[in-house]
Amino acid sequence: MAAGNAVVIKPPTQDPLTNLILGEILLEAGMPAEALSIITGPGGKVGTSIVKDERIRMVSFTGSVPVGKKIMQDAGLKKVALELGSNSPLIVAETGNIEKAVKATVSGGFSQAGQVCISVQRVYVHKSVYEEFVNLLVKKVEEIKVGDPMKEDTDMGPVIDEDNAIRVENWIKEAVEKGAKVATGGKRDYTLIQPTVLLNVPKDTKIMTEELFGPAVAVNSFENFEDALAEANSTKYGLQAGVFTSKIEEAFKAIETLEFGGVLINEGPRYRADFMPYGGYKESGIGREGIRFAIEEMTEIKTAIFDLKE
Structure with missing residues (x-):
């Protein structure tokens, strides 16, 4: 127009x-x-x-x-x-701001029940801060109030229909069957999926390779930054990615290496401005x-x- x-x-x-x-x-x-x-x-x-x-x-x-x-x-x-499509990654380096990264994961992974093109779906956290990150993430995710989206005190409502709710539930089950651990959530009530955090998710699962479009995030650890970049790139998609680091060289390494239309440093991939x-x-x-x-x-x-x- x-x-x-x-x-x-x-x-x-x-x-x-x-x-x-x-x-x-x-x-x-x-x-x-x-x-x-x-x-x-x-x-x-x-x-x-x-x-x-x-x-x-x-x-x-x-x-x-x-x-x-x-x-x-x-x-x-x-x-x-x-x-x-997309299955946006978020990388948390050893020097990344944990609290800020957790906040970006929660808002990016569960707002609108994860039904956003650039929702956080895959999270890669350095092994030295992995436990701290997971503990804080689970705490914040369990504070999300799920229910009727017409109520002002509801944080997260249902997915769009029962077929998609069943699909999301099945993808979570598939990840668990292949060895992932449910840190929180994982249950479904009609179209309401509990906000879900999965740990140590195998690479060949749908949640790691396809677009979930639902309220769940997969959190894996890494030892060196180059491995995290490679894992983030190991997808047929490339919409947006987020990286949390305090090292300028890691920031520019990510910008150069990540095969995504948008690379956000110290911000989650869910961020977008119209300009x-x-x-x-x-x-x-x-x-x-x-x-x-x-x-x-x-x-x-x-x-x-x-x-x-x-």
């Missing part, structure tokens, strides 16, 4: 109301009705039709990797921006969001040349 485009919005099938309310607000604010369409329905039918329509000049999509790949196949000769160039490497997508960067992608460049000689 800021770039001067008419916009067609296709909300998620499970969550159309927010976008419909946004549309009402925009029209009330004075946006021309011809410039905004909000179309609800199944993505496989409605979404595919929009993507294939030759009148659409650009498709911007946030969602899963399989759907993103399908959009690339269907879009034809038009611009495409994709913000896809940032937000987007990922590998299967986390293509293109960048953020006001300036999105406007540039959503603008057609035209070159104009004058010959002023008579």
Whole structure:
């Protein structure tokens, strides 16, 4: 809209109301009705039709990797921006601020029940501070009040539906079956998943390789910083990563080495400001969001040349 485009919005099938309310607000604010369409329905039918329509000049999509790949196949000769999956890592070096790192893990891993693209999912902590970090993390996680999101004193509500709650529960069970330890949480009541901390999680588990999109974090230890960077990179995703360290050389080593669209030093990967160039490497997508960067992608460049000689 800021770039001067008419916009067609296709909300998620499970969550159309927010976008419909946004549309009402925009029209009330004075946006021309011809410039905004909000179309609800199944993505496989409605979404595919929009993507294939030759009148659409650009498709911007946030969602899963399989759907993103399908959009690339269907879009034809038009611009495409994709913000896809993630399983964001957080590294806590030996000199990192433990309290601040724990706070970033709790807010980043459990806000909105972990249903955020850049939620903290994998945590790598230096072995010398591992026990201290885990003890404080478990204490803070157990203070999270889970329940009805309509109540003001609730810290964390349910995941979006029962199918996803069962999936999250099964991923936790899989990690435990392969040797992980549940430090806290791990239980499900319909769509409410208790905030969960898993320790010593094997590399071949879904919670370490896929996008959980739920309220659980995996916490493993490491001996040297290079190993932690390698573990953080051992993923098909690359959206954002956080590193806690007091050593400037480790900070710049992380920035140079980590294959992520955003590397945050002494902050969790959950942080995002609208002016940032937000987007990922590998299967986390293509293109960048953020006001300036999105406007540039959503603008057609035209070159104009004058010959002023008579």
